[in-house]
Amino acid sequence: MKRKCYDSYDYIDPNNLYTYPDSSVLRNKQEERDEQKARDLEYRMVASKSLKLFINPIPVYSVEDILKIHQFLFEDMYHWAGEFRKVNISKSGNAFIPIQSFDTAIKFFITHQKWCVSIFFAIIEINKRRTLMIGENIKTLRKTHDLTQPEFAKIIGISRNSLSRYENGTSSVSTELVDRICKKFNVSYIDIVGEEKMLTPVEDYQLTLKIELIKERGANILAQLYRFQDEQGIKFDDSSNPWVLMSDDLSDLINTKIYLVATFEDVERYNGYLDGIERVLEQASHLVVA
Template identity: 30%
Template sequence: MTVWEDYLQPNGTLRNKLSIEDAHVLQQAEYRITLMRQVYLSNHQYRLPSGKRLTGATFDDVLAIHHFLFADVYDWAGQLREVNMNKGGDDFFPFQRFAMGIADLNEKLSAYTAVPPERRAVREVLGEIISEQNFLHPFREGNGRTQRTFAKLLAYQKGFAIDLDGMSEAYQKYMAASIADDITAMQQVFVHFVQPLTH
């Protein structure tokens, strides 16, 4: 796919594997499917049905999460978008420069593996990583759900958790920071809401 229209049906609804033509119906089906997949990952300590354990050490796990969440909905699940995107007049990272952006994110993820499992250190670095992933916006659809799942995975790896589900206060502030593409606000989300895991 190389042009915007390649992702769409003639009526503007995203092409999908469910043969759904109505955008609202597709949105509802997509939500149900991806919610079940998110719950699965959380309940299985971020291990895929194949047995592969996600660690968040590289961007490959972002691709794997997107594929797992959306594989039943879109043919391009787990694949980088091949069009440029913007929201509210602000452009996301150009797809032509993904290699550079992903390399930069991988450097931050590599550094994160060395961060001690201390709340202050973890939450500050997490905010920076997720803010950068938000600007990268690597997929045509499903960036938010993939990003939140990845954030929870990274927190989990250090023995922490953050509630980014539903209508939680953390979710509301996360969404505001995401929409504004505000790295400081995103860092504050993790500063205030990352908590030790409870078993």
């Protein structure tokens, strides 16, 4: 999986197109206590996010992604977005516009009609091309294994008719089904979809926590390594000494490599690496004491 290049939980980052910059949050984040200034800041953030979306449209992979952009265009962009919260209406893809907002909505569409329509059709076109590409990749995988449509469909737990629609691009493939195909046929997500799978906001947050734990654990182990080297009289600049090489490598991990971690697999690999250093250090300490 691939991490987003921005913090999914940072309300003050204009790159974050999925987060509505609530004025109360901005007030705390940027220490802006004046209500009107906070609201002005909120509007500027929405405008900035709108510009980002226009310059660099969000890639569309599924219906869920379309709904996210629908929510962005039809809620976050509108000056009347707050009406959704006031009338306690679910802010989902099926949410309807409060009656008192019709007038404002119409004015918005008149002003921004061409822009909204162009974005809408761009989304449809992108999704159509991706659906066709994914279908073609699934068909290629099936033929590579010399399987008929009924045989392939049975393996991944769907009907032959559904598989046929996926292969010819008339139906979009869910992320869950792509994951199932990858597991059943031992292929990567990129083989089917064409690029690495993005982490969800929850997964991104979990990965960030794990990275922080590795950094903290690595720093503690590095301190133990330095202490051991001092006790053994090992010179810190002795590049031929395995203990110095080990500490240099660990230092590089927690200061550089850790920031390049993009998957949970990377985290597990680094955790295993730290386990190995701890075992070696523990055994060496016991031998010295003995």
